[in-house]
Amino acid sequence: MASAPSRPAQPKGATGCLVLADGTVIWGRGFGAVGDAVGEVCFNTAMTGYQEVMTDPSYAAQIVTFTFPHIGNVGANSEDVESVVEGAVGCVVREDVTEPSNFRSLERFQEWMEKNGKIGLSGVDTRALTRRIRQSGAPNAVIAHSTDGKFDIPALIQRAQEWAGLEGMDLAVRVTRAGQEDWEGGYWRLGHGYGRAAHDATPHVVAIDYGAKDNIFRNLVRAGAKVTVVPAKTAYDDIMALKPDGVFLSNGPGDPAATGEYAVPVISKLLAADMPLFGICLGHQMLALAAGAKTIKMHQGHRGANHPVQRVGEGWGETTGMVEITSMNHGFAVDADTLPETLEQTHVSLFDGSNCGIAVKGRRAFGVQYHPEASPGPQDSFYLFEKFVGGLG
């Protein structure tokens, strides 16, 4: 939209705002942590799973606009957490957060946000904001919350404008683990919580953490693997020293090209060594880069829990053409036009035809753009974990 930035007067009782880099100020009521934070504003259309979204490291340096108006209804608990590291910096919602109602709720969403240093803004026409993102792309912005309602708007605008943005940004280094970890968590069941990984499980998967969601590891465990998680910058030799049967490339935030500067050489070596590989989201993009494709920044990205993905190409047998409803969270994508001969496209988005999956021909290496680990979202795609783990050893 080419209209002039909107700068309405601060309404009475406004304790929060979202200040876009173009100077637009959106007023509302702040909740959660006090202060301000900068990031890219995206929208997520999932109707459940706000806590998982807020703790997904892929949302680092992002402010999530939830399109569903009631957020916080089911409170917060200690289980629906995808990572303890930095996730989304804040969220924008339509309705004031209500008191929670759910048997698993341990605390109010507002308090949980505060404890986790995340800033919330309510009372916003999130649909108007979403439409703006759809039309003009995801803006950089500052989200701010001040209990006395005092804001230095020019300073906030300046901060939003000075922020470099996600393109070219390696955020994986910020959200990856500091050290190696033997993954302990198993799959979640109602009434039982998370299980525990079996220590004697085989095969052994080494998972490179670029900002991973824990549910990926839980799904690998569920598929029968023993999982060792290593930091993003772990060297090829150190990975091989763990004697993996396969290597998993995790999701993560930021620009794949930036993170790829150090990750791609490692992945290329793994590929050359015919190591079985499975990449999700950022991991998928970097696998593509390692195999010679390119990635692009998308106009508005895909973020939601209703995205249809179709199985295409050879190798699916009877299930070619099958559609999975998937959870997605990505602002960059593999450019399908740049796939080299060695790569086969295995999945496409039915929303816009963008690439959603690749396989390296003649190798046991594949990746998907979406999130088969779900959490939040549909669990239609668990078969990918079985395919990966089942094909090892």
Add this chain to the structure above:
Amino acid sequence: MPKRNDISSILVIGAGPIIIGQACEFDYSGTQAIKALKEEGYRVILVNSNPATIMTDPEFADATYIEPVTPEIVAKIIAKEKPDALLPTMGGQTALNCALALEEMGVLEEHGVEMIGAKADAIDKAENRQRFRDAMDKIGLESARSGVANTIEEAREIVKRTGLPSIIRPSFTLGGTGGGIAYNTQEFDRIVREGLDASPTTEVLIEESLLGWKEYEMEVVRDKADNCIIICSIENVDPMGVHTGDSITVAPALTLTDKEYQIMRNASIAVLREIGVETGGSNVQFAVNPADGRLIVIEMNPRVSRSSALASKATGFPIARVAAKLAVGYTLDEITNEITGATPASFEPTIDYVVTKIPRFAFEKFKGAEPLLATAMKSVGEVMAIGRNFQESVQKALRGLETGLDGFNRMVDLEGASKDVITAALSKRTPDRLLQVGQAFREGLSLEDIQDVTGYDPWFLRQIEGIIEAEKEVQADGLPRDAQGLRRLKSMGFSDRRLATLAVRSVGVKDGLAETQAKRSGLLHDALQAMAGATSEEEVRALRQKLGVNPVFKRIDSCAAEFEAITPYMYSTYEAPSFGEPECEADVSSAKKIVILGGGPNRIGQGIEFDYCCVHACFALAEQGYETIMVNCNPETVSTDYDTSDRLYFEPLTAEDVLEILRVEQQSGELVGVIVQFGGQTPLKLAQALEDEGIPILGTSPDAIDHAEDRERFAKLVNELGLKQPDNGIAYTRDEAAAAAARIGYPVLLRPSFVLGGRAMEIVDSEAQLDDYIKTAVNVSGDSPVLVDQYLRDAIECDVDALCDGDEVRVAGVMQHIEEAGVHSGDSACTLPPYSLPKEIIEEMERQAEALAFALKVRGLMNVQFAVKDGEVYLIEVNPRASRTVPFVAKAIGQPVAKIAARVMAGEKLADFEPFRRDLPYMAIKEAVFPFARFPGSDPVLSPEMKSTGEVMGLDCAFEPAFFKSQLGAGMILPQSGTVFVSVKNSDKVNIVPAVKDLLDCGFTVIATAGTQKYLSEQGLAVERVNKVAEGQPHIVDKIIDGEIALIFNTTEGWQSLKDSKSIRAGALEKKIPYYTTAAASRAVAASIKALEPSQLEVRSLQDYYS
């Protein structure tokens, strides 16, 4: 995968008449399905006995059979049309059961007809309780502890294991008929017996009670490539124990975490796969223990349902249309999402608003039936509302219900009541429970108290508490005077009218003084206005407009704005001005536009017939190049399908909501006018408010409508025209009523003014009865007088539907009622053409209709009711608007009466249209269908008060077969032999003789009560005597209960005789014995039985009749 080319013709089975549990949602789904199949080039054959449906319009299917939806009749259609396939999933339980029966009878195999959408085995697996449970066990899903019983003894064994309270569900019944909740062994025995009886397979499921558990529904669609998607999740506000059709529900589910939601999603899909629903939509219901999330599968419907209509309207995803395409071989990814035009149907809709559905009930029509909700459905309609939050959504729904609510109105009977009294009220599952919850908060009960007794989730309770808190603020301080404050209230869904009521109370004058003064003008009023902010709906509106607080319109786009929507399907909301001005997506066109106001929720007296008219107005005006804009809030209808009109506003039909739509629509283009005459009483009530705002009304003016409805004005007109009306009077007090009745002479017909569907009308024979009526049925006052009419006993009643363009009047149809005058016209069977009226009488009625049309300056449709007695024509009433009979007339004569009327209203002349076909070489008979079985305790007798929920049409070459079909379609299977019981009032004794003769000729045994027996014997008829109930046992009711009676003719006169015979009708109802309460209908029945056997009935398509 492409569509199938190995089939070329498909039979679609419709749902038949509108009944409780099966309303116009199946017209919506069937219409979508037929359109979808026609698009693919298939020859579509349709059977549906309901003439008031859009799907039976002759231009939809290639061959349209308005014939009874019974296996025997459908078998004849199959034999004649030889379809390649049968689609059984669009016509509710009726169609499924019919298809299963055809399969069992071997008809499908014999004619090589393939069932598509759902196979017989999958249907059986879903419907058969035991097989369903076994299937759930197999996929590891829990079911409630239960057992299946075929006898009362088996049931008693099972309940020892499952415990009380116990849920009893009969197999294969609609909307849970015959089921219930038993709290003690006595209730248990009774409900089990009823359930065994109601079940066509004499089978009931005895189940562990999940009372108080949360209830959810998932709408699932599957294609043959095994792609499964969830269209919508629905959460019931009413916990388990109330039938989901009677529950207040919201979409999407609001109190589940993603982990819990995904468990339910996986379970739903697993259910479809295991049951084997190959393609199409299904509905899976769950109960969830609020304490620990334990999930139990309740049931699944392997077909489109009421919930799928709701889900379609709630999300914009057309489930029936997609299901039809899937049934012929497409996969979801091959079908386009027409809302976005850019994305495929293989996705899960996501929404950015909250949808609330509230059912509408009609207990007041069924005296004696307790207004309690349980597992058998009782509601007759529903309203759906959309808001950006729950509060806005639920308050819009409450005012959209049109039961006189502006929001959470006060429950006067609980005001100041003790906590015990309120708790006791809340503990009953009544239709008013939501409002009682609001009142309980007002009376100071805590959320926990209310939660304990209602089982409502605290999340919803807190939202309601928030509404009540906000009400208190307004009651204390008046309205906020700033935009932000007012917008906050409006975004909570408060109507202007409710705000006015609350604001006036802030002035603090007790005893209604402020309310009275607020209605006047002058200094006191001005002072009140200054203190309260506003004292009336109009003043709140003015204040809003002054402050710039207007709603904006957002799109229902199935994707939460992720993609652009090309379909203008909208709802209103009050939005924060996040980017300067609140963002409105109405995107109004510059076209010439006509707004059609729909009929709101279905109710007895205003149902599908009016939606049919509205839809026709849309179609006709669109064909003439107008942009059509539909406003309605009934999710079951065709009118609220996004492709019926050019633009659709899913909004309550109140002056406030409609005026806001018109305000926005008038921002561009030309508003040619609004049609208020097609949607029944609902839009008519808005006519004045619209005129006051200078909105052009198309067609007959609201003043002319008032002229016809206002007794005094109308009486004057009748006099001027020299027409004859039954003697009548108007009474503002009890004494005036008694005096008027004495002057006119008993019997008289009493009724309140301004009603539709004859609510609270009664024929009284004495002053004692008159007193009873005044005391119990109406509130006589200066504002609501009672009308007293001479009752023309044994007169023949007629309906005339006519059109007028100002220059010419054309009669579309004259219908002769079969029941005598005094039975509500909506409840009478009627024939077109008249079956026994002399030509001169018909011409006289036509002459009078013409005179009235000109005098009232009718532009469009008009309905006149006449009574004929002793060769004299009496004018009963005139309605210068669309009537209930319009679709029946249109189907009978084969001409689009409603469409022509809409075009006349827009300025065209009748001379431009073909004359109506009046000389029909066949007979069309309309019969009404009643829900008495749903209301135990009520008396199943016909009266001036309308009680029917729907209608069927019997069409054949002559009266007898057409009548036979009309009875068959209405679910009355006329016996071919057995014992007939006859007991008639004195004045009917002569009239009943031919009927008795006919039946004796056919070999029936006839028994009668003393008086009737004596008279008939004197006529030389061999009739045996049977005791009346009062004469001691064994009496007639014993015989009825023992199954010895095949048919009943029972007419009564006067209040006492009616009371005495109630147990006969109740017994007949229970035993499903055809019974007739008028002599005329009895004669028609006997004549039909004599004339033919059901196997001789022939089927013929509308297209064939018309050609």
